[in-house]
Amino acid sequence: MPGDTGVGHDGPMIVVEELTKRYGAYVAVDQVSFTARPGIVTGFLGPNGAGKSTSMRMMCGLTPPTSGSSTVLGVAYSQLKNPGRHVGVLLDASAQHPGRSGREILKLGSLTMGLPNGRVDEMLALVGLDEDEAKRRVGDYSLGMRQRLGVAHALMGDPEVLILDEPANGLDPAGIRWMRGLLRGFAERGGTVLLSSHLLHEVEVIADELVVIGRGKIVAQGSKAEMLAGTGSIVKALSLGDLTRELDRRELTYTDAGDGALHVDATPEDVGHAALAAQVVLTELRMGGSAGLEEMFLQLTSDDAREGVAA
């Protein structure tokens, strides 16, 4: 019944609308709205306790929302038939019976979803768990191995959408790079990925679009390029005085970025032209980077940390 759900193949696959969860007086998730589209990896970023996991559980029909709604592939998650074949879900890689082997956990999943016999071996190979590791009990797995197993479980039903809560947690840098390749490939084949993280650099590596949440509320969203750019340039020069005179002349504003560097509210190209005109030797010139995003994120994190200390 293509078209019945009103979701075209370029439309959002995950739609979250004013999702709210209250626990008594405490508001864990507050009017959260965002979408995730096919072909890209959407990062759901926020400090611990910001409401990421609660939002994701609500999206998967596991936590009843206080108000608001969410759909996956145009319908409420709980309305999906055999949801594992449409949506790959990994909410907590450690939420497994420690006495089961990795292989057995995948076997249970493949039995439920009704997948062919060879699927378990395919998935084990895909996430790089060898024969011996697959036979071991997950109680003896490292967090990184559990994440790989969880990703295998999520991908097993060949879904169109992935919802992954902190999948890179516990992975080493090589593991994060591997995860990026895997998720990027999935998105390039037309899949939709929503993944959460409490680490900015993780999300920077993996995601194309960002949804930033703090204390239950969405505080920013947009493409990664958008959010990381527009924050000016960082420049270092042999004679800063000559450069600042030229910047003043061009009416470009700047601030001291410390360590002999300036933060200029202009693109590196504009700063380069100014340096050329002033005939100043530059020792460093780059985009302002994620300074804005990082600052906002730090703010969120430190506010929460202070609350933690007070409590």
Add this chain to the structure above:
Amino acid sequence: MTAQTIDRGETQTPDRDIPAVPMTRLIRVELRKLVDTRSGFWLLVTIGLVTAAAVAIFLFAADADELTYGNFVGVTASPQGVLLPVLGIMAVTTEWTQRTSLVTHALEPNRVRIAIAKLVATLLIGALFVALALGFAALANVIGISSFDGDGSWEFFGWEGLRNSGLLQLAGLVQGLAFGMLLMNTAAAIVLFFVLPTVTGIVFGLVERLADVAPWIDLGTAQAPLFTTGTVDGEEWLQLLTSSLIWIVLPLAAGTFRLLRREIK
């Protein structure tokens, strides 16, 4: 895989002609979950071994005139009555203590279907053990006749005996499952399951005025006829019904209500 990759580009709607997960498959998965962990596997082995041991001990220890089929079935009742409810409890509670319910319910959002699959799976295993107990008892009775000069009476053999032992054990199993669903905690469910009948037993024993109503309310009293004689009369059936409503159906309904409303995390 290839076909689905192509399909993805064309439609992007949740319809790839994939039907809902059939009940039989859910039951198969729940059965497998009962045996694929060390604790689950050894619980089942223990039930089997203890049942065999009870029959064997009785064979050697009892007087020759006591060696009847009914008595052999009787000695299997206690160990199974203790262990089968634990099976029912753990079938439900391990999902919560190990947090596997996150995966279980992400793959089947209909919580009642999972509860039914668990109920059917544990009942199937319970029925297997009841059959095993009846088999062990029959074997022991034959050995009793041939080697121990036993009485060897086959009274209780047949439909009524099968029905009585089956009802008794499966009722205990379902009650365990219900308590597990209600409390969602292994220790609490086990304690409540075993302490409650003792408490009600004491209450109904101490308060004389309650003696008449006891079989209507107290499950243990109502179930007594299932142990002793083969026949259960009309009033006794009604008492079984009312006491089972209170101690089995009510907790099961409350447990289902809780399951439907609770947050899975």
